[in-house]
Amino acid sequence: MEDPQVQRVLGTIYSATHFTPMEHRLLSSFVKHSVDPKSTAAYLLKRTSSRSGTEDAVELELRCVLEDWKTLVEMVRCPTSPSFSLSWYITKRDRGMCCLTRKSRLWWDVFGWSRTQVVSIIPEKFLLVVLDYAQYAHLRELLLVFLTEDQFQLLRSTFARESPCRNHWTLAPDAAAAFREGLLYLAPSWDIQRQPSEDLKRNCLYILYNTMPIATSLPTSSDGQVLRSGSWVEMETIDEGSFPLPSACFFGIHQRFCNSLRALQIDRELSRRWQPLGVTRWLSVTLGACSSRVFPLIRRLWSYFPRRGRIWVYRSLIDAGVRLYGKANPWTQQVPFGLYIKHGKGKLIPRGEGPALRLVEKSTDIPAPRLVETLVDGDYTYLVMTRLPGKPLMQAIYTMSYPERKRLAKDLSQCIAQLGNIPNMNKASICGADGGPVFDYRLNGRLAGPFESEAEFNNFIITQDRLRSPTHDCHHRICFTHADLNPNNILVESGRLSGIVDFGCAGYFPEYWEHIRRIPSLYERELPTFKSRCPAFAGTFVIDQYKLYPENADFDFKKCVLYLGCIWNGIYDPYKNIMIDVLEFPGISHNPECHIGGVGVDQASGLLSIVVDAGEAFTSSGANIPGTNWIIQWDPVTKEVLYQLNITKTVDGKYGGYQDVEQDPEGNVYVVGTYPSSILKVHTDGKTVTPWYLSPPPVVSTDTGYCGLAAKGWLLLANDGGAGNIVRFDMREEKGVPVVVPLQPNTTLIGTDAIYFPPRYEGTVALVAQDLTGIAVLRSRDGEWHWAEFLGIVPNELNGTFAVAPVQVGEGLYIVALAYVDVNTPGSTSGNRTLFPFVDITEQVDKFLLS
Numbered sequence: 001m002e003d004p005q006v007q008r009v010l011g012t013i014y015s016a017t018h019f020t021p022m023e024h025r026l027l028s029s030f031v032k033h034s035v036d037p038k039s040t041a042a043y044l045l046k047r048t049s050s051r052s053g054t055e056d057a058v059e060l061e062l063r064c065v066l067e068d069w070k071t072l073v074e075m076v077r078c079p080t081s082p083s084f085s086l087s088w089y090i091t092k093r094d095r096g097m098c099c100l101t102r103k104s105r106l107w108w109d110v111f112g113w114s115r116t117q118v119v120s121i122i123p124e125k126f127l128l129v130v131l132d133y134a135q136y137a138h139l140r141e142l143l144l145v146f147l148t149e150d151q152f153q154l155l156r157s158t159f160a161r162e163s164p165c166r167n168h169w170t171l172a173p174d175a176a177a178a179f180r181e182g183l184l185y186l187a188p189s190w191d192i193q194r195q196p197s198e199d200l201k202r203n204c205l206y207i208l209y210n211t212m213p214i215a216t217s218l219p220t221s222s223d224g225q226v227l228r229s230g231s232w233v234e235m236e237t238i239d240e241g242s243f244p245l246p247s248a249c250f251f252g253i254h255q256r257f258c259n260s261l262r263a264l265q266i267d268r269e270l271s272r273r274w275q276p277l278g279v280t281r282w283l284s285v286t287l288g289a290c291s292s293r294v295f296p297l298i299r300r301l302w303s304y305f306p307r308r309g310r311i312w313v314y315r316s317l318i319d320a321g322v323r324l325y326g327k328a329n330p331w332t333q334q335v336p337f338g339l340y341i342k343h344g345k346g347k348l349i350p351r352g353e354g355p356a357l358r359l360v361e362k363s364t365d366i367p368a369p370r371l372v373e374t375l376v377d378g379d380y381t382y383l384v385m386t387r388l389p390g391k392p393l394m395q396a397i398y399t400m401s402y403p404e405r406k407r408l409a410k411d412l413s414q415c416i417a418q419l420g421n422i423p424n425m426n427k428a429s430i431c432g433a434d435g436g437p438v439f440d441y442r443l444n445g446r447l448a449g450p451f452e453s454e455a456e457f458n459n460f461i462i463t464q465d466r467l468r469s470p471t472h473d474c475h476h477r478i479c480f481t482h483a484d485l486n487p488n489n490i491l492v493e494s495g496r497l498s499g500i501v502d503f504g505c506a507g508y509f510p511e512y513w514e515h516i517r518r519i520p521s522l523y524e525r526e527l528p529t530f531k532s533r534c535p536a537f538a539g540t541f542v543i544d545q546y547k548l549y550p551e552n553a554d555f556d557f558k559k560c561v562l563y564l565g566c567i568w569n570g571i572y573d574p575y576k577n578i579m580i581d582v583l584e585f586p587g588i589s590h591n592p593e594c595h596i597g598g599v600g601v602d603q604a605s606g607l608l609s610i611v612v613d614a615g616e617a618f619t620s621s622g623a624n625i626p627g628t629n630w631i632i633q634w635d636p637v638t639k640e641v642l643y644q645l646n647i648t649k650t651v652d653g654k655y656g657g658y659q660d661v662e663q664d665p666e667g668n669v670y671v672v673g674t675y676p677s678s679i680l681k682v683h684t685d686g687k688t689v690t691p692w693y694l695s696p697p698p699v700v701s702t703d704t705g706y707c708g709l710a711a712k713g714w715l716l717l718a719n720d721g722g723a724g725n726i727v728r729f730d731m732r733e734e735k736g737v738p739v740v741v742p743l744q745p746n747t748t749l750i751g752t753d754a755i756y757f758p759p760r761y762e763g764t765v766a767l768v769a770q771d772l773t774g775i776a777v778l779r780s781r782d783g784e785w786h787w788a789e790f791l792g793i794v795p796n797e798l799n800g801t802f803a804v805a806p807v808q809v810g811e812g813l814y815i816v817a818l819a820y821v822d823v824n825t826p827g828s829t830s831g832n833r834t835l836f837p838f839v840d841i842t843e844q845v846d847k848f849l850l851s
């Protein structure tokens with residue numbers, strides 16, 4: 001919780017009525033991102049209280065502080081050109097390559113467009129403020145408040161004693177622009193207090209982060225990967241004595257200014273935004289009116305072309321779109337001629353979206369895509385529509401003024417009213433636009449209905465009596481609604497509403513249905529109230545067991561015991577602090593060729609699934625995968641093995657590295673493999689194993705793929721260790737279809753291991769183990785995981801260990817840490833360690849969620 005004095009000052013800043021949104025953000029960043037926000041708030045209170053006390057006088061004083069702060073931030077933004085000799089030194093140290101993207105000048109670039117440049121981390125003009133130049137006295141006062149006296153003197157002494165090499169590095173043009181505008185920053189991967197000289201070594205490791213909002217494209221590395229939050233950046237030099245690396249101190253100062261740099265840049269863009277002339281606006285309206293008359297004729301003529309010919313054209317357009325515009329997701333593609341095509345198998349393309357677009361076009365003047373056609377080819381669907389101008393509100397909101405935001409709210413209100421006035425000509429009361437089933441990600445069966453009454457609809461959506469309330473006994477008006485009106489589906493151009501897209505969930509629903517997506521934000525400072533049946537348990541604990549070396553863990557919330565995946569499988573009672581049982585499987589346990597990793601308890605049946613893989617797959621990073629992999633199901637009640645299946649035969653030895661397991665509501669078991677990505681499904685009969693998802697050809701075993709699984713109901717998440725992203729599956733599908741889960745801010749999850757849904761957050765939070773750093777915290781506020789927030793990383797502070805998995809024990813959250821520094825004892829796959837700590841991270845995760 002923020003200090004009351006800080007909250008008071010932030011309230012004063014946002015009450016300044018003549019500030020733009022970015023000016024509010026700019027001045028609030030001066031407070032929130034200072035070294036000591038409480039002292040900074042006291043400084044502002046002192047300055048504003050010196051005025052007469054009227055609102056205008058206070059705003060005038062805030063304006064004076066803001067202008068000085070803008071000047072200071074501008075100094076950080078404007079780099080200085082180093083001397084020729086210094087540029088030579090830095091270029092030699094960095095080998096002429098960009099330190100972030102690892103790109104160098106292209107061999108064919110005779111004009112020097114791709115040439116890297118030597119830039120300062122903290123510009124010299126800014127450092128003049130630190131060096132007591134008289135003309136900058138008023139700015140130095142502000143900087144002293146922002147950094148505190150100690151940090152100010154540290155910066156001053158660092159600049160005075162360090163080599164100029166420590167304040168310069170080599171960047172590609174796009175990376176230099178992103179760094180200058182505060183779009184990205186570096187944070188040391190080590191504890192700078194404990195290891196202050198780490199950046200004086202021959203190499204050191206940083207973690208890259210992005211600053212919101214990301215309104216422009218991010219730089220890409222030499223291998224085509226976008227520089228997203230969580231990316232690793234390694235600094236290295238040929239000689240740390242003669243060519244020292246950049247100083248972590250200077251990167252730290254830049255990091256504190258990043259939010260202000262972003263706000264200043266966006267505020268400048270907002271003030272420069274060109275307003276269209278009346279003639280241009282008249283021309284735009286005229287062209288729009290003409291196209292609305294011509295489009296139906298073109299659509300009708302196109303429908304007369306042969307069906308197979310239209311399919312060939314759509315496929316060709318999709319291929320061209322991928323080359324021209326890139327591939328945003330597997331099922332929606334921008335293509336030439338001002339079109340978008342949704343395409344895919346089965347339920348990926350909602351059957352009601354086409355009729356909904358036709359209905360909106362016929363009955364309203366809402367700026368929505370025009371449907372060209374919905375064409376079904378066997379089990380594959382093509383939904384072709386026009387493309388609308390503008391950016392998603394999620395990106396554009398930051399560049400909109402307060403009057404523009406008010407006007408947008410009014411326009412949206414009118415659009416919702418128009419949708420609500422579309423009459424229902426179907427027999428069913430709650431149904432899709434064409435009278436068929438309704439589709440919504442919140443509904444248990446995806447496709448539901450149609451329903452004859454609201455009561456019938458309520459009986460379907462309420463599956464537990466405890467969730468019933470008098471609200472559902474009320475009758476509501478049934479009206480047509482978009483049903484997925486989120487900021488990604490609202491387009492804005494030049495501060496005006498330019499379109500509403502994605503009508504896949506549209507249909508006739510109770511009038512409250514459009515608004516219930518906003519409910520989670522009302523409780524954004526509250527956490528779910530999961531209660532374990534087990535006694536309260538919290539705090540770091542240590543398991544005393546020779547050669548335990550846990551790779552994975554899962555807690556049984558009925559029996560209140562912790563299952564551990566290790567060389568052998570242990571069952572641990574955290575309340576008594578004893579290992580109550582050891583599971584050993586003939587031919588597998590203690591076999592150096594086998595590696596026991598993933599464990600997962602089915603909370604419904606209590607059955608335990610255990611993954612056994614050929615360990616060579618991991619030690620060779622996928623180069624050697626032909627060994628045997630097993631899936632074992634064990635009954636804790638009868639202490640019997642229900643089945644032990646060879647899953648290598650299912651994939652003919654072409655896929656390997658199996659390491660995690662999950663179950664669906666029917667008891668089917670899913671096993672994930674990493675080299676390359678694969679998910680196998682073990683059916684409830686315990687005899688049938690089928691490939692549910694296999695990465696498409698060419699199959700290269702050294703390609704790192706999915707590393708972990710997390711399930712909630714029919715939803716399955718997997719973390720891709722190679723691509724650094726999260727994908728979602730629907731386990732009701734006959735075959736797995738991966739859908740990337742976008743992260744905000746854009747983040748690459750590097751070196752991931754297990755992924756986990758802690759039951760205490762009821763499926764709204766996922767924890768992802770990152771071997772070298774700790775546990776990444778992700779949140780989906782509605783629990784649907786169509787997109788997610790990256791909240792931060794809880795660091796693993798156990799030296800010499802990898803963070804291999806998170807686990808909930810009782811109501812507490814823990815890191816499963818694997819010691820990698822131990823030397824294997826002869827004839828085994830482990831060292832001889834005895835004590836294995838499990839560190840409690842509950843408080844750190846909760847802080848991320850409440851921040």
